[in-house]
Amino acid sequence: MNVPKICIAVPITSLSIYENKELLSEAVSHDPDFIELRFDYLDTTNGISSDFIHSLLDFSSIPMICTFRKFSEGGNADISETQRISILNEIIKAKPHFIDIEMDNSIGILEDIISKANKNNIAIIFSHHNFTDTPTSEEMYNIIQSFRSKLKTITSFKSSFSISHSFVWKLIFTAIQFEDNLEVLKFCRNIADNKGKIISFCMGELGIFSRLLSALCGGFFTFGSLVAQTAPGQINIELMREFYKLLQE
Numbered sequence: 001m002n003v004p005k006i007c008i009a010v011p012i013t014s015l016s017i018y019e020n021k022e023l024l025s026e027a028v029s030h031d032p033d034f035i036e037l038r039f040d041y042l043d044t045t046n047g048i049s050s051d052f053i054h055s056l057l058d059f060s061s062i063p064m065i066c067t068f069r070k071f072s073e074g075g076n077a078d079i080s081e082t083q084r085i086s087i088l089n090e091i092i093k094a095k096p097h098f099i100d101i102e103m104d105n106s107i108g109i110l111e112d113i114i115s116k117a118n119k120n121n122i123a124i125i126f127s128h129h130n131f132t133d134t135p136t137s138e139e140m141y142n143i144i145q146s147f148r149s150k151l152k153t154i155t156s157f158k159s160s161f162s163i164s165h166s167f168v169w170k171l172i173f174t175a176i177q178f179e180d181n182l183e184v185l186k187f188c189r190n191i192a193d194n195k196g197k198i199i200s201f202c203m204g205e206l207g208i209f210s211r212l213l214s215a216l217c218g219g220f221f222t223f224g225s226l227v228a229q230t231a232p233g234q235i236n237i238e239l240m241r242e243f244y245k246l247l248q249e
Contacts, residue, residue, distance in 0.1 A: 004215030006224045007034035011041035024059045036065040040075040050093035063097040073129040092116045100125040103147045111154045127170040134173035134180035137187040168197040175202035181210035185217045192218020204233045
């Protein structure tokens with residue numbers, strides 16, 4: 001069995017280089033496969049710069065994902081769209097391995113971000129979050145198909161279709177019954193079998209099953225935590241590894 005890849009989500013809460021490097025040292029000590037820097041947890045967004053972001057990216061060779069999650073999709077900062085786009089531009093200037101942007105962004109924002117990300121060789125994670133329930137696996141696939149249709153109107157995406165391997169789909173749902181986990185796992189397997197990169201599982205206590213097993217059903221990676229959770233149902237990375245180790249024995 002391939003060892004599932006785990007990403008640690010790290011909430012960046014201040015512009016203090018010292019505080020953040022202490023936090024990153026703790027994350028790196030657990031040797032995750034990826035680290036997500038959640039900038040929407042900052043206590044203030046004034047003064048955030050590409051130099052600050054770059055200093056965090058330079059801390060480790062572990063691939064890092066930069067995210068400023070929209071408030072409407074579970075982000076921690078309720079700021080103006082102008083401020084959010086300004087921060088996304090600073091993230092792109094810092095050239096992380098990945099940038100996460102929501103599928104429900106406007107065509108104009110998507111076109112701008114995709115164009116700039118491609119020019120800077122930044123892989124894009126297109127994300128969708130549902131904090132209410134979990135649709136069927138067929139409906140999940142329709143979300144991607146609908147978004148693909150949206151992308152086809154974007155010139156910069158058309159010209160980058162040859163490097164579409166750099167795109168990762170991320171669809172996260174909320175389990176309201178155990179069966180929801182099975183829908184997500186079927187979806188992961190279907191996308192992976194068709195050579196797509198997919199991150200998908202259910203949030204919440206009822207979603208722990210899919211959070212653990214999605215990376216065994218074709219998921220690109222799953223999320224673990226250190227101490228603070230950035231999403232309902234996150235599990236400590238060491239507990240996750242203990243679970244995977246038991247499956248290998």
